[in-house]
Amino acid sequence: MLVDIDESEILAYQSARLKESASPKSINEEVRFLLTMMGEAGDVIRVRLRKKKRLKLPARRKIGKAYEPDETQRMGQLSRKSRSSHIHLALTMALNAGMRDAEIKSLTWSQIHLDKGYIQVGESKTAAGEGRTIPINSVLHQTVLEYRTTYLKKFKEIREDWYVFPFGRPRPWDPTRHVTTLKTAWKNIRANANVTGRWHDHRHTLITQLAESGAGEETIRQIVGHVSKEVLRDYLHVRMKAKRDALESIVAQPSRIDQQTGHRNEAVTRDLTKV
Numbered sequence: 270m271l272v273d274i275d276e277s278e279i280l281a282y283q284s285a286r287l288k289e290s291a292s293p294k295s296i297n298e299e300v301r302f303l304l305t306m307m308g309e310a311g312d313v314i315r316v317r318l319r320k321k322k323r324l325k326l327p328a329r330r331k332i333g334k335a336y337e338p339d340e341t342q343r344m345g346q347l348s349r350k351s352r353s354s355h356i357h358l359a360l361t362m363a364l365n366a367g368m369r370d371a372e373i374k375s376l377t378w379s380q381i382h383l384d385k386g387y388i389q390v391g392e393s394k395t396a397a398g399e400g401r402t403i404p405i406n407s408v409l410h411q412t413v414l415e416y417r418t419t420y421l422k423k424f425k426e427i428r429e430d431w432y433v434f435p436f437g438r439p440r441p442w443d444p445t446r447h448v449t450t451l452k453t454a455w456k457n458i459r460a461n462a463n464v465t466g467r468w469h470d471h472r473h474t475l476i477t478q479l480a481e482s483g484a485g486e487e488t489i490r491q492i493v494g495h496v497s498k499e500v501l502r503d504y505l506h507v508r509m510k511a512k513r514d515a516l517e518s519i520v521a522q523p524s525r526i527d528q529q530t531g532h533r534n535e536a537v538t539r540d541l542t543k544v
Contacts, residue, residue: 271307276314279303283326293326300324333470335477335506343462353454354423354441355434358416360458362388363471365409367493370468374447379429381405383413390494401494476504481511 279300286296304311318324336344341364348357362368368376372390380389387402405413420427424435424444436446455468472493479489486501495501 293328297325333473334466335474340464344458347458347461351454356454358412361409361412365406366403367472367475376433378427473504477506480505480507
């Protein structure tokens with residue numbers, strides 16, 4: 270019962286989950302959710318554990334990276350030449366829609382609404398991510414159209430319940446089952462493009478680009494499906510170049526102090542002229 274949970278129960282739970290090889294980050298999220306669900310009683314436990322510095326387990330922060338424009342360009346060009354029929358569209362979705370690997374692989378044609386210009390995500394890692402709608406930009410729209418043409422040639426038709434990325438190796442042959450992995454094709458492209466990073470870093474890249482474009486946190490959440498501000502901050506890899514450009518932009522404009530000084534000098538000049 271929730272009323273029976275106290276500080277010792279929380280600490281025992283943390284220890285038990287560590288023995289099960291759960292990650293500290295996951296355990297912290299579970300405890301946070303539990304204390305929130307407990308309401309005022311959870312708030313009391315949270316304060317007590319925080320004072321003892323035992324509320325959160327130390328967790329390694331694996332933020333990842335954002336790919337540079339030339340890196341994504343090389344990967345995009347190589348994905349078009351890949352033997353995999355899936356990888357170019359999958360890569361384009363990751364970079365232009367911020368979809369997770371599992372969200373991409375399990376996508377059905379019923380979730381892609383080209384006429385209305387959006388993709389509706391199905392099952393997702395988080396509750397906030399499930400069912401979210403992502404606008405289809407011009408790059409992704411063109412890539413989907415090209416892929417549909419190839420798909421039709423292969424399967425003669427497209428049914429809404431069929432998977433966009435059908436099962437089968439070396440060539441897809443069963444559209445009623447989705448592909449299980451894109452690792453081989455992705456590994457080859459990454460190596461040939463001379464790029465280091467993970468598939469998940471495509472998602473980091475999009476979030477970084479959205480932040481650099483001036484998109485607000487809520488807009489980014491609506492696209493990528495995040496909830497926690499702490500998690501969102503982990504993804505915001507605003508590049509040094511963008512920060513430098515932002516600071517340099519104010520140099521090109523007269524500062525308020527310069528403007529104020531100029532106004533005062535003009536006023537003094539007018540007064541002297543009158544004299």
